[in-house]
Amino acid sequence: MPKQMSRHSTVLKSPRRQAGKPRPHSGEPTHGPLTAEELQLAVRNHSMPLEALRKDTTPPGLHYVLTHFDIPFIDTDHWHLQIGGAVQRSLELSFRALLRAPSITIPVTLECAGNGRSLLRPRPLSQPWVLEAVGTAVWTGVPLAYLLTQAGVEDDAVEVLFSGVDTGVQGGVRQQFARSLPIEEALRPDVVLAYRMNGAELPPQHGYPLRLVVPGWYGMASVKWLSSIKVLTRPYDGFQQAVAYRYQEDADDAGTPVTWMKVRSLMVPPGVPDFFSRSRILPPGPVLLTGRAWSGQGAVQRVDVGIDGKWAPAHLEHPPAPFAWCAWSMPWVADPGEHEVSCRATDASGAVQPLEPVWNYQGMGNNVVQRIKVTVGQ
């Protein structure tokens, strides 16, 4: 757990950014209506329908997806992974060679760092997630550390850079999507170069043929459609590292990097929905409220369930892996009328979900508690 990512890290003071640098978003945060651009992103990328919280493992088409540029459709006959930079032996691996390397299989919960963004006021202009940009998959692939060790990391290495083949423009900057990890993170035994998701070939939108999976970190770290891995002796300062994915107070704040997932819980909405409002209708009587909770900053230690603002601890199950979500449940006897049900997780670092959104300039890491309106019939 990195020291700098305490639960109070969201809006840390930091040095001022120089004027004229690229901006992460295409306009200042707004109190205005949702724009056509945000709607286009919302219908294109998708979050996880909350009823999929019933499943330990999220089916691929229900797992959240965020694609910055276009989804590449890659032919593995013409694809190689390059491993180079500050290493003793550069490697170039075909897809077949990767399949022959030792592999691990690991369940991991991934969440978009921008989850909850649309609930912020003013609203940062980017992908307008509500609450459910999350999913848990079982990833199979080669431990990154195995290949880095094969290549032989030089002593002065500080970071490892991962580049995808996906290209486009963001914040006025033409770029190939690329992000780095500190060398000590890259050498963790559970960081994986994944070529299978839930036992099947990676779907195109999840990074076929090869993606990084960094358990515990927000999703942007798990670079998709990998083409090269480069060991660096200086920190990477590309767009997705130095401009995007930062906790900033305002446009001029250099901010702090977005890294580990904050603690969050979500509930399967009880009863049945109204199609348009998604408000819930259920009969009176006993109902078992269920959901999932996760954190990248420490094991989930408790989940409290709130019924009309009164909180009580739920039953919590052990997660299947350190960075996979854990199931929780809470019996409730629903009596007729209007209710608000909610859930709130606490992790081993002491972090607890806030009752109100915590604002920052890019709309990152908003782990506010979920609130569900429920109408219990007579």
Added chain:
Amino acid sequence: MPKQMSRHSTVLKSPRRQAGKPRPHSGEPTHGPLTAEELQLAVRNHSMPLEALRKDTTPPGLHYVLTHFDIPFIDTDHWHLQIGGAVQRSLELSFRALLRAPSITIPVTLECAGNGRSLLRPRPLSQPWVLEAVGTAVWTGVPLAYLLTQAGVEDDAVEVLFSGVDTGVQGGVRQQFARSLPIEEALRPDVVLAYRMNGAELPPQHGYPLRLVVPGWYGMASVKWLSSIKVLTRPYDGFQQAVAYRYQEDADDAGTPVTWMKVRSLMVPPGVPDFFSRSRILPPGPVLLTGRAWSGQGAVQRVDVGIDGKWAPAHLEHPPAPFAWCAWSMPWVADPGEHEVSCRATDASGAVQPLEPVWNYQGMGNNVVQRIKVTVGQ
């Protein structure tokens, strides 16, 4: 091809609806900003990222999905398909029994009837699709006619009703999702009870374990999560038939039913995107514009490509099946500057995509031409 579904059918005059009946939507069409409810639907359901037009067959997680209520997660050990009503022998089939029945495999393009809704002014309040609520899958299953013939359809049958297990509230009406087909449509040899999609088990969101697929019709006809099939001697007048999915002029217009897909073409956006605006950037020089076109009302006969408003016919390929989309292509020499590229299909019925959206009260069947802003660099 049913006579009533000519290309002029969108806003046919029809008898006035009685007052006090359920309404399809949760409010009158609006010129106002996108609502929180529409955003919630947009991040929950998803359309097909346009770059997936490159693929003959849409990978399951990229195929459009609209779920009215919640996705049910069904255990086939406790699931049966009931076939009854006006038949000589009611049937009850286990999933295993269905797998033993004769099967066909067929590529089908499915499009949501509400595709294009968010582009209408005023905007009907429902799922706010932009342009890409479509997908093509290869479906495998039992021909419906085979099972109906086994059951023995009575002579006075007029429709067949399909009920899913998904339940909820829409327009104030508690319901199980259910739709009917005219008996002559239900007996078509290509209407299939599908249990496989692209060679794999149906994903939960596409109707596991069994769904109807009605080639040529908008997606609402292809009822998911089937639990019962009932042969009717009177037309079905349930919510999704008599209230929703109708071409109406206003709330009091009984309207005409939404049935066959209108002609539409879409283009793979050329070049690379800007993350937020999705506008396109490409270098000057030759580029091959490509896309797909389809219609439920007759074979696609031509696709015209518009460059800054000047139209010329594209090369058109044969579709792999009568109701699967066909590929088209058009070479273009892009010169520096701002351009608008678009495409427009015509089908064998003479129907052609409108240059401006054609409004109706529920926002159904808006097959307006797609227009893409392109910046060609120096």
